[in-house]
Amino acid sequence: MTDLSPNEAMPDPELGPAIRAALAMPHDGAFVTRVRALVRQQRERGWDEVLAGWFWQGVLAASLAVVAVAAAWRVTGGVGATPRTGEESVAVQLLDGDRPGADILLASMAGDR
Amino acid sequence: MTGVDDSALAAQAAAGDPEAFGELVARHAPMARRVAHAVLENEQDADDAAQEGFLSAWQAIRRYDPRRAFRPWLMQIVVNAARDLRRRRKVRTTEPLEFVAAASRDDPAHEAGALDLGDRLRAALAELPERQRLAVVLFDAEGYPQAEIAKMLGIPEGTVKSDVFHGRRALRKLLESVKEEWDD
Numbered sequence: 001m002t003d004l005s006p007n008e009a010m011p012d013p014e015l016g017p018a019i020r021a022a023l024a025m026p027h028d029g030a031f032v033t034r035v036r037a038l039v040r041q042q043r044e045r046g047w048d049e050v051l052a053g054w055f056w057q058g059v060l061a062a063s064l065a066v067v068a069v070a071a072a073w074r075v076t077g078g079v080g081a082t083p084r085t086g087e088e089s090v091a092v093q094l095l096d097g098d099r100p101g102a103d104i105l106l107a108s109m110a111g112d113r
Numbered sequence: 114m115t116g117v118d119d120s121a122l123a124a125q126a127a128a129g130d131p132e133a134f135g136e137l138v139a140r141h142a143p144m145a146r147r148v149a150h151a152v153l154e155n156e157q158d159a160d161d162a163a164q165e166g167f168l169s170a171w172q173a174i175r176r177y178d179p180r181r182a183f184r185p186w187l188m189q190i191v192v193n194a195a196r197d198l199r200r201r202r203k204v205r206t207t208e209p210l211e212f213v214a215a216a217s218r219d220d221p222a223h224e225a226g227a228l229d230l231g232d233r234l235r236a237a238l239a240e241l242p243e244r245q246r247l248a249v250v251l252f253d254a255e256g257y258p259q260a261e262i263a264k265m266l267g268i269p270e271g272t273v274k275s276d277v278f279h280g281r282r283a284l285r286k287l288l289e290s291v292k293e294e295w296d297d
Contacts, residue, residue, distance in 0.1 A: 008278075011253045015284055019254035022234035023147040025156055032142050035167045036135040042171065043131050 119183035127175045134171050141184065142167075144255055145191045151250040152195035154239050162198045166191030185257065189265045192247065199243075230291050237287045241280050248273050249280035 025031075117125075117133075119140070125133035145166060150159035170177075170190045177186055238246050247266060251257045252273070259277065263270040 009259065011256050012281060012285075015249075015281060015288060016253040016256070018230065018234060018288065019238070019250055019284070020147060022231040022238070023150045023250065023254065024143070025146045025150060025159065028143050028146070031146065031160060031163070032135070032139045035138045035142070035164055036131070038164070038168060039131045039134055039138070039171050042168065043129070 120179040123174060123177050123183050124179055126171070127177065131171075134174065137183070137187070138167050141187055144184075145188065148188060148191055148247075148250060148255065149195040151238060151246055152192065152243065153199055154235070158198060158202065159195070162195035163191055165198065166194035169194060182261075185261050185265060188251070188255075188257070192265060196243075230288075233287060233291060234284065237284055241283060244268070244272075245276040245280040248276035249284065252277050253281065 117136075119137060122133045122137050126137065142163065145163040146159055149162040149166070150156065153159045153162060166187070170187050173190070177183070238250070241249070244266065248262060251262045251265065252259060257265070259273045260270050263273045266273070
């Protein structure tokens with residue numbers, strides 16, 4: 001073995017293999033098999049978690065959509081449409097000097113609920 | 114996959130191919146286990162740390178930059194895993210390697226010297242400060258350039274040079290004394 005100095009930039013040809021042999025561990029094959037199985041397992045679990053994440057995101061999105069549709073229904077469609085027509089009709093008939101009919105008054109009141 | 118280089122396998126692994134990563138595990142497991150063994154001085158802890166290192170690397174594989182060499186990237190993760198484990202766990206005392214003990218039972222005359230050298234080298238390595246020990250192992254046993262070791266350990270290159278120098282000096286003395294005993 002040659003003398004060593006702090007500036008020596010080459011691995012020691014005698015010490016290196018001796019250390020490698022001293023630190024070598026048995027059963028590399030078994031270790032590799034175990035780690036490979038864990039990697040596959042993690043990947044499968046990873047997909048499950050992704051799908052689970054999507055599921056809850058989907059539930060949330062669907063809930064928001066239902067709320068939005070319900071709100072839109074209340075504002076623009078369904079029950080609100082008739083009274084608005086009624087309200088307009090009442091106003092138009094009053095402006096025209098006519099007395100609105102009972103059906104138009106009922107529709108207008110229902111719209112106020 | 115034997116002809117495929119590490120970076121290509123890492124790219125396949127980053128795309129979600131566990132078999133490509135498995136090939137990287139097979140290629141680098143012996144080195145990862147040796148390096149973890151150098152930090153932890155115990156085979157079982159070393160295996161736990163190496164395994165943890167590989168699993169961390171698998172989780173982080175999308176962050177690996179293929180322009181860099183794969184081996185130092187992986188080894189840095191393994192070293193960190195081993196150091197973390199050492200901090201978390203009270204490391205068990207070093208015991209003789211079972212496979213060497215078994216080999217010496219099979220052929221006592223032939224293996225007695227090797228067993229003695231291996232045990233004594235491990236004991237001498239355990240006497241070195243961890244950073245010095247890692248510097249010698251990564252440089253002399255695993256062949257990493259000192260600049261790469263400096264990056265891996267997060268220390269200046271000059272410190273690595275100094276650690277290698279002092280670590281080698283202690284281990285050389287041991288090797289010389291064993292040789293003298295053999296000559297006698």
